[in-house]
Amino acid sequence: MNPPDQRAMRASRLKLLLIMLVFAAPIIAAGVLTAVGWQPGGKANGLPITPQRNFANEQLQVILADGKPWAWRASEPQLTLVAVAGPGCASHCVDTLTKIAAARITLNRNATRLRLLYVGVPPADAATNGMANYWQVGQDSKDALAAFRPSEPDSVSALLVESDGTALSLYPAGFDPSGLRKDLQKVIR
Template identity: 30%
Template sequence: MTDAVRRSASRRKILLLAALFALPVIVAYALYFSGWRPASTGNHGELVQPVRPVTDATLTRLDGGPMRFSELHGKWTLLTFSAAECLKPCERNLYNMRQVIAAQGDKAGRVQSLLVVTDLKALELLRYAVKDYPGMRVIVGPPEAVAELARQFTLPASSPLDNLNRIYLVDPLGNFMMSYPADADPNGIRKDLARLLRASRVG
């Protein structure tokens, strides 16, 4: 093999290696500029980007005692809004939150649940409904503070007050970071929460 042939073969190898390294970058750029995006991410919930710090407020518990929202800091919080009559969507959310937390095993103590009541017309029914959920905090007022809290969880296409019956996730620092629609698979919520608990050094 002559020197010219060897140089030509060596040049082809170098060009081939360069093409192999450049190909992923070229494909990525092509996909990006064509408008393609992944159909889904590793999360089952809908991320809030950027996360929203929830403003502290003085609230009223179901037993009449005061509570500040900041008391929830330090743990992951699953939160839902509902009228006091707590119809089937509300019952489903409370049940799902309880099961998702219990499924975290020895990490369950790092998670808490909160029901924020938006309408007090059936308060006695609510007292009966929440007996099956010991440890869950229930906020019933004052109305102005509840309304302001609800506004902080408004999403681009919905509000917690429009009967979408979502479950919201607040991190241990008090940031609203993710939500789940009414028909969300509780197994997906469980997986998301388990992943966060493994990765997080807070809460």
């Protein structure tokens, strides 16, 4: 038997180390970026809810118009967009609600993956403006959503809630519905 060629042995080891480095480099880079606090700069239009809340775990109760409680945990993977109305929801508020419903429609075949819940006193003309076609209407029985309710009259804010009941984003009163639409198209695929 001939002894192995030292040069060929070193070349094989170097190739093995290079292959290991190719696979380890992204992991090392991610660790370094996490250690220095860098986060990807994806631009969302909603504000993150901190500290994070889970409405299902908090047993936040919204009673629907038919007297049944809203189920925060969806039976299938569905996000919930909760519109929280300020005092006196009128034309501006209804316009925003209409744009939100239109944003849901633009999801096309994925529109069923987004539930729309309106919390508050419905607008005076809710029965005639078609609101019931898109929105479930309910009341926050213990005022647990008061922190998200706008104080300005004729305004509405929105909350995006995961199918397990975790509140993800807040869209405060005066938000841009087209920005909300863009965010929905990113998260619902």
